Structure formats: C-alpha cells, structure tokens
Amino acid sequence: MVPLTFHLEPLGAPTIRRHHDFNAERDAKKIHKACKGMGTDEKVIIELLSTRSSDQRQQMKQTFKTIYGKDLEEVLKGELSGNFEKAALALLDRPCEYDARELRKAMKGAGTDESILIEILCTRVNQQIIAIKDSYKNIFSRDLESDVQSETSGSLRKILLSVLKANREEVLEINENLAKTDAKDLYEAGEGRWGTDELAFNDVLAKRNYLQLRATFEAYKQLTGKDIEDAISSETSGDHKKAYLTLVRCARDCQGYFATRLYEAMKGAGTDEETLIRILVARAEIDLQTIKEEFQKMYHKSLAEAIRSDTSGDFRKLLVALLH
Numbered sequence: 621m622v623p624l625t626f627h628l629e630p631l632g633a634p635t636i637r638r639h640h641d642f643n644a645e646r647d648a649k650k651i652h653k654a655c656k657g658m659g660t661d662e663k664v665i666i667e668l669l670s671t672r673s674s675d676q677r678q679q680m681k682q683t684f685k686t687i688y689g690k691d692l693e694e695v696l697k698g699e700l701s702g703n704f705e706k707a708a709l710a711l712l713d714r715p716c717e718y719d720a721r722e723l724r725k726a727m728k729g730a731g732t733d734e735s736i737l738i739e740i741l742c743t744r745v746n747q748q749i750i751a752i753k754d755s756y757k758n759i760f761s762r763d764l765e766s767d768v769q770s771e772t773s774g775s776l777r778k779i780l781l782s783v784l785k786a787n788r789e790e791v792l793e794i795n796e797n798l799a800k801t802d803a804k805d806l807y808e809a810g811e812g813r814w815g816t817d818e819l820a821f822n823d824v825l826a827k828r829n830y831l832q833l834r835a836t837f838e839a840y841k842q843l844t845g846k847d848i849e850d851a852i853s854s855e856t857s858g859d860h861k862k863a864y865l866t867l868v869r870c871a872r873d874c875q876g877y878f879a880t881r882l883y884e885a886m887k888g889a890g891t892d893e894e895t896l897i898r899i900l901v902a903r904a905e906i907d908l909q910t911i912k913e914e915f916q917k918m919y920h921k922s923l924a925e926a927i928r929s930d931t932s933g934d935f936r937k938l939l940v941a942l943l944h
Contacts, residue, residue: 632875632907635943638673647672648684651692660699662934669711670941674905681712703893704935710901716751717759719744722898723752724760727771734772734859737780739881739898741768742866743874746786753784775818775860782826783867789829796835802828803839806848810855825867833871875907879914882923886930893935896927900942912943 647668654661672680684692696708710718719740726736744752756764768780802824809820824836837848844851852864869877878899885892885899903911915923927939 632910634903634905635908635912636670636673636904639671639676642672642676642679644676644679644683645687647676647680648687648692651680651684652688652695655695655699662700662704662937665696665700665708666934666938666941669708670938670944674711674714677712678714700934702935703897703931704933704938706894707897707901707935707938710897714755715902715905716748716755718901719748719752720755720759720764723756723764724762724767727767732771734776735862736898737768737772738776738859738863738866739895740902741780741783742863743870743877746788746790749784749786753786775856776858776863778818779822779826779860779863779867782822785826787827789827789832792829792831794831794835796839799832799835799839800843802836803843806836806840806851807844810851821864825864825871830871830874833868837868837872873914875910875914876918878903878907878911879918879923882911882915883919883926886926891930893931896931896939900939904942908943 650664651668654664668680669677681692684690684695688695693709693712696712697705700708713721722736723740726733740752741749753764756762756767765781765784768784769777772780805820806824809818825833828836840846840848840851849865849868852861852868856864866877869880881895882899885895899911900908912923915921915926919926924940924943927943928936931939
C-alpha cells in the first residue's frame with residue numbers, strides 16, 4: 621500500500637516574533653539606562669525582553685557587552701530578584717541553552733527531578749534535542765546522555781536515552797500498514813503479555829513521526845477497543861508511565877499537553893512558578909498563541925487571567941507580556 625503523504629501541519633502560532641524596528645544598540649542603551657542610578661525601570665526591561673525574538677535578545681546582549689564591557693545577565697542579577705529575575709535571565713538564554721541549564725539543574729546534587737527531564741526531552745523535536753546536547757556540552761563540559769544514563773534508572777532511563785538519539789522520522793507521511801503492524805506490536809508488548817516489553821514501545825514512541833503515531837493509536841483502538849493512554853496507564857507506573865503518556869499526548873496535541881501542564885502548575889494551593897517560566901519562555905516563539913487558545917477551550921478561562929490570579933508584581937507583568 622502506498623504511504624499517504626501530508627504536508628507539514630502548522631505546528632501552532634507564537635506570541636513573540638521578530639521586532640520589525642529592531643536596533644540592538646538602541647535597545648542596549650535603553651536597558652542600560654533602565655538599570656542605572658537609583659532604582660530600576662522594570663517597565664522598560666519587561667517591554668524589551670517580551671517584544672524581541674530570542675535572536676534579537678542575543679544581539680542586544682552582545683551589543684551591551686561591547687558598549688559597556690559588562691554582561692547584561694550580571695547587571696540584571698544585581699537589579700532584579702526572585703522569580704522576576706529568573707524569568708528575565710531565562711529570556712536572555714537561547715532556548716537550547718535554557719533547556720540545557722534546566723536539565724542540568726534537574727540532575728545536579730542529591731536526587732533528580734525526573735518530571736523536568738520528561739517535560740523537556742519528551743516534547744522536543746530532533747533539531748531541538750541536538751541543539752540542547754551541544755549547548756549542554758558547551759556550557760557544562762559534560763555529556764547529556766552520560767548524565768541522563770547515570771542520574772536515571774530502569775525503564776525511564778531507557779525511554780529517555782531513546783529520545784536523546786533524536787531519531788524521530790521527519791517525513792510527515794502515514795503508512796497505514798505500518799500503523800497496523802505497530803499497533804499489533806504494542807498490544808503484544810503490553811496488554812497482550814505479562815509485564816511490558818519496553819523495547820517495542822520505546823522504538824515506536826521515540827522514532828515514528830507524529831502523524832504516523834496518531835494513525836498507530838487509531839489502529840490500536842480498532843484492534844483492542846482500548847485507548848493507548850488507558851493501556852499505558854494500566855501497564856506502567858511512576859515516571860515510566862509519565863514519560864510514555866507525555867510522548868503520546870505530545871504526538872496527539874502538543875499544545876494541549878502544555879496547556880494541561882500550565883493548569884496543573886497553578887491549580888490548588890501554591891504555584892509552581894518554575895514550570896510557568898519554563899513553558900512560557902520555551903514556547904513563546906513556537907506555539908504559545910495556540911497553547912493560550914487550547915487553555916481557554918479546556919479550562920474556560922484565559923491563560924492570562926489564570927496567571928494574573930496566581931502570580932504578582934513584576935514577575936506577573938513579564939509573564940503576561942509574553943502572552944501577547
């Protein structure tokens with residue numbers, strides 16, 4: 621049977637695009653003035669960081685260093701504090717550098733924050749994973765795969781190492797026969813046997829393109845009468861389950877996955893500010909506009925409204941600015 625070929629779907633709309641009237645020198649001078657003397661002009665800092673693309677922020681940073689002989693990060697560290705400082709510094713990194721720092725932080729010291737490893741590694745495309753591995757090596761002189769290997773174990777380690785190979789097929793076509801074969805393999809590797817044969821799952825979830833995976837999940841449902849997420853939930857547990865479900869949800873609806881993560885970071889008592897920073901900064905130039913729309917659909921309130929009621933001060937202003 622001939623594979624059905626699809627054009628690349630629009631993956632979602634960003635909230636931040638390149639600023640049309642950008643001038644690195646003018647911005648560097650503005651931000652310097654905002655940090656000079658008594659008190660800081662936070663409004664200017666928020667405006668510059670939230671309306672420039674990542675590339676433009678890099679140019680502003682380099683120009684600042686050239687003119688003033690200082691690193692903009694160090695200047696902001698001296699002027700800002702708390703979550704506002706964290707979010708501002710995150711925006712001064714290239715996305716792959718920021719991901720690399722978050723991964724390092726999740727693995728450094730005693731204990732590992734597996735949920736951050738899963739959220740980053742199981743949602744990035746090949747190109748992003750390759751860039752993150754390079755940044756990790758450049759910043760920390762360490763190998764990301766070796767660190768993941770030594771900081772995780774068992775089934776979680778296997779799926780993360782599969783994803784880190786960055787071997788996902790890039791041609792967006794659907795091969796119906798392959799979908800049926802994969803669905804049968806997944807059934808036989810999971811529900812159809814005692815214990816789960818992870819190799820089949822890791823292979824399919826880490827290698828197939830997203831359209832192919834959707835066809836496989838459909839074929840799985842036809843074959844077994846069960847949704848693949850229910851099957852995974854009954855066959856696996858803990859972080860292993862979380863990683864598989866993240867891969868499935870991302871293949872089905874990546875923006876819906878991030879909308880849910882944001883909702884969970886804010887629901888109940890206390891707010892997980894680090895997750896808010898991580899997702900808004902990472903997705904602003906990719907699909908944050910679409911994530912906002914999904915959030916509204918799923919939770920019947922706007923993401924801006926949710927963030928306003930869960931955060932405060934300049935931190936709140938910067939996050940809300942990233943949404944526009």
